[in-house]
Amino acid sequence: MKGIKIIYNYSRRDRTGIYAVLIIVIILLYGILGSMYIMELDIYDSIYYTIITLATVGYGDIFPITPLQKIFSVTLALSGVGILAYIVTFIISSVTQNLQDMRSGRIMERKLADIQNHYILCGFGRVGTAVYEELMKRNQKVIIIEKNEEKLEDIEENENVILLNGNATEDKTLKKLNIDKSLGVIVATGSDVDNLFIVLTTRELYNDAWIVSRASKKESIKRLKHAGANKVISPESSGGTDIYFAAVQPNLIHITEKHGVDFVAKELDILRKYNCHLENIEYHLHGIKTPVSRTIGVLDESEEDAFIEKINSNKNVRESLETIYNTVNEVHSHWVSGPDQFFLNMAIKELENEGIVLGVNLSFDEINEFTKQFKE
Known part of the structure; x- marks a missing residue:
């Protein structure tokens, strides 16, 4: 989720920068006002004393005398050290984050381009x-x-x-x-x-x-x-x-086939090879426009294997399926989906080479001719 984090990090750094400016302003006000009322300096000397103390320069031309003045000067000097450390840390963090964001942005752009x-x-x-x-x-x-x-x-x-x-x-x-x-x-x-x-x-x-x-x-x-x-x-x-x-309609093909129960495993293997899926099965009865349809959906490899195993091992399941296939003279259709047209065409071509495909995207009249032919 790098593309998302880039946006988040920029907004976080903006907030951090605002907080840093506010802290600096508060400390400057603290130094100037404290210099005026505690060190008893005028406005110009207060600004001067505050800056040289925060910068930890300390020329020694102005120095605290009373305990309160000393406490004030120490806290102001420590604030200067803290600000300096904070600014250095913030700069290093910002530069590092900018480099990371630039790298993440380039990675995202490359992924989108490829x-x-x-x-x-x-x-x-x-x-x-x-x-x-x-x-x-x-x-x-x-x-x-x-x-x-x-x-x-x-x-x-x-x-x-x-x-x-x-x-x-x-x-x-x-x-x-x-x-x-x-x-x-x-x-x-x-x-x-x-x-x-x-x-x-x-x-x-x-x-x-x-x-x-x-x-x-x-x-x-x-x-x-x-x-x-x-x-x-x-x-x-x-x-x-x-x-x-x-x-996915541009990458969805309607194929009409004729084969028996024994070929189901082979058909699933061919489609699996090209990452294609049988979305449904339609059983065509002669003269009836609307086929008997059953949704299959996406089966993973283990589900397909379990289905084939059930056909081979369970006599009742096999006989029920064979009855359906015999009723429609083994003529049925599938909507087949694939990752793209190339792999779909490769899968259909291999099924055609097996001699089971009657046609692709056939109309009702064309399918009805096949059911009539096989019925006779």
Whole structure:
């Protein structure tokens, strides 16, 4: 979270500098007033005595006589030593911190310049958090922009996650994010006004960007679409998962296949190799437009292995699955997500080489012809 800490440290040093000036002013007033009323000097000699005592020079032309004057002179001299030590420490600390901030800033700039095939998530509230979790399940790279620093404190920054404490409505912030090399911009702040401004600015800067926006109010949906959002999702009727799927549509492929239960393990292995995921399965019945669909979601390697083991070891599970496959003549479809188009295409090509793929992004009529053919 270095990008966040830079902002925090600058504000902290500003406050420290103000406190230092106030302390110096107070001690100068103490020295001048004390010199006038305790040392019984005039204003000019009071200023002179205060400065040479604080600077620990002490020419000896003015010296305390009474016990009160001696106590005053000692406290003033000690204050001078303390101020000097404080100033030296503050200067060293500021220089060191400036060097650290410059180094952190350069690291952040380099990371932002190098990242590609990533998603940009603007806003990290309730909806933004849900979208982030979906991205992490699929090992996607993401830049999170949030103007409330506290919301980012519990997120661990790594090679796939860059945290930026800033305002996504500003042109200068958006220009840092490699949007032209991103997979999509997800606008999920809680303010429809901010969302509208981010969408407008992003579309003006990057005409080809894929933009998905949240709309807190239904009446904002049309405005956001007119502003340039490719997709607008309202959390009133959906949530972070739907926003994620809208964001990954350019990297989501619908494939129709024909294979039996025995090929399921091989299919999962091929997709795993390219970091792709089966998001669902659709069983097609001839003549029925809406397939029977079941959400799969993201399964990790252990969950996939456990599923295959259950098919191989549990007779009832295997027979139930075979019954479903036989009912649809083994014709079914999947929405497959991947890190980008390259890996998706590689996975689909390998499945095609196995001879199980009937087609990609087929229409209902095309799928229906396959179900009719196999039915006969």
